[in-house]
Amino acid sequence: MSSQTLNKKTVLMLFHNDIRVHDNETLITAAQLASSHEDGTLILVYVSFLAASLTKSNWGPAYCFDEMGFARQQFLQESLIDLNQSLARLGNRLLYLKPDNHPKELDTFKQLCQLIEAQQVTDICISATADYAQNQAYDVLQDKYPKVRWHVLSTATLFNQLPTDDLPKSFTQFRKKVETDNNLLEAEDDLVTFQTPNKLPPLPQALNSNNYALSIKIADKSIQLDSNFVGGEGQAVAHLNAYFESDAPSSYKITRNALDTWTHSTKFSAWLANGSLSVKTLLNRLRHYERDTIANESTYWIWFELLWREYFYWYANIHQQKLFLFQGIGAYKPSTQYHKKRLQQWQNGETAYPIVNACMKQLKATGYMSNRGRQLVASCLIHELGVDWRYGATHFEQYLIDYDVASNWGNWQYLAGVGADPRGCRQFNLDKQTQQYDPQGDFINKWQGSKATK
Numbered sequence: 001m002s003s004q005t006l007n008k009k010t011v012l013m014l015f016h017n018d019i020r021v022h023d024n025e026t027l028i029t030a031a032q033l034a035s036s037h038e039d040g041t042l043i044l045v046y047v048s049f050l051a052a053s054l055t056k057s058n059w060g061p062a063y064c065f066d067e068m069g070f071a072r073q074q075f076l077q078e079s080l081i082d083l084n085q086s087l088a089r090l091g092n093r094l095l096y097l098k099p100d101n102h103p104k105e106l107d108t109f110k111q112l113c114q115l116i117e118a119q120q121v122t123d124i125c126i127s128a129t130a131d132y133a134q135n136q137a138y139d140v141l142q143d144k145y146p147k148v149r150w151h152v153l154s155t156a157t158l159f160n161q162l163p164t165d166d167l168p169k170s171f172t173q174f175r176k177k178v179e180t181d182n183n184l185l186e187a188e189d190d191l192v193t194f195q196t197p198n199k200l201p202p203l204p205q206a207l208n209s210n211n212y213a214l215s216i217k218i219a220d221k222s223i224q225l226d227s228n229f230v231g232g233e234g235q236a237v238a239h240l241n242a243y244f245e246s247d248a249p250s251s252y253k254i255t256r257n258a259l260d261t262w263t264h265s266t267k268f269s270a271w272l273a274n275g276s277l278s279v280k281t282l283l284n285r286l287r288h289y290e291r292d293t294i295a296n297e298s299t300y301w302i303w304f305e306l307l308w309r310e311y312f313y314w315y316a317n318i319h320q321q322k323l324f325l326f327q328g329i330g331a332y333k334p335s336t337q338y339h340k341k342r343l344q345q346w347q348n349g350e351t352a353y354p355i356v357n358a359c360m361k362q363l364k365a366t367g368y369m370s371n372r373g374r375q376l377v378a379s380c381l382i383h384e385l386g387v388d389w390r391y392g393a394t395h396f397e398q399y400l401i402d403y404d405v406a407s408n409w410g411n412w413q414y415l416a417g418v419g420a421d422p423r424g425c426r427q428f429n430l431d432k433q434t435q436q437y438d439p440q441g442d443f444i445n446k447w448q449g450s451k452a453t454k
């Protein structure tokens, strides 16, 4: 290493599940590291398909899907455009590494390696994630560049580390322990969050950022039906304000099971999943709502659901690749199997169950499905159609705009009876559920109609 290199400070931050500038300790740390040194520079990167571009042997078995669904792709692109605009306002910009930046043989992992080497990166900052494949990619990078210093910060969860000694076997045990020892909803002080920096250190001069421009085309919005979801931190914060300025939080527990109404559940999941919204900022808003407006069973229940998200994050972190195994974290394989035709009928909303069909069409058209809908379609795939649950999880991975490795695979395992459910198996009576949640057939009519077939 030349003496010039030794004096340099070139910090690279890899965005992943932290696509925001508010309350982003990873960004703050990267900026501080770079500015701690005269002439320090900061490279801000989003790498698509980082984990996918490594061969399977690098991380063992993983479930892959062909292509992201339209709504999921669009939501991510909107999120990245918004991030780039925020970074530009702070004096830097986002470098976007995508598979077709270079000749085909240079996948995004190799592009990233080129960038690290050409810019003589000294430090890499990342946010902790429960995404197994992404962590495997980080491990490969660390082995490849042992002299680069790594900084891992916690930005995705309420707790910076597992809040219990061991992870309890069930959610209920976890919740009770957290509410006894670490009740953030009732704690005296708000959660500590980080201010957006006023200014960021610059990119290295020698780096031609045009090679990594965010050349994203946003497709025609009219194709995306009935969806209020727009990606990006600006939209996330606007939704946060609108939600807590409304009455909706005070009736959440009563309305949350609705299949199709925007205000009946919080709709924060998509922004939380890619990190456009900080979950700590969200909890602080909930605390203020309880203090200034009303605290009731419904407001408590929002915290309760956020604890599910927390539970599955730590569950994924602990169980690693077991999250993707047919037998899950247990010892026994279910009696279901791969069945091409039934799977296709389920995916296309062509089963014998109208409620399931409507939910599946809603998912394809909007990238969203209510929690109740997800439970019903999962139960149908597993129990009525006898299909291996992992194909359902993979389909959700492809289409859900709020796709999150831990919440998705953890919930699927739970419903398939191979995860954290002490009851072992959950089968829903689809006729009864239809009577209860769509008694007039409005939801089914809406999504079975011509709109839903696109």
Ligand SMILES: Cc1cc2nc3c(=O)[nH]c(=O)nc-3n(C[C@H](O)[C@H](O)[C@H](O)COP(=O)(O)OP(=O)(O)OC[C@H]3O[C@@H](n4cnc5c(N)ncnc54)[C@H](O)[C@@H]3O)c2cc1C
Pocket (backbone or CB within 6 Å): 256, 265, 266, 267, 268, 269, 270, 272, 273, 302, 305, 306, 308, 309, 310, 312, 369, 370, 371, 372, 374, 375, 378, 396, 400, 402, 403, 404, 405, 407, 408, 409, 411, 412, 415
């Ligand atoms: C089979 C299946 C797959 C799922 N896949 C995902 C996924 O990929 N990503 C995802 O974010 N959620 C997933 N969920 C959980 C849940 O369905 C969604 O978080 C919720 O429907 C999102 O809508 P909302 O923001 O209005 O939720 P709300 O009901 O308003 O809940 C508030 C927040 O709590 C969290 N939350 C609520 N329920 C759960 C839950 N069961 N597990 C984990 N977190 C929860 C979410 O962050 C949500 O935004 C899945 C559930 C099932 C049954």
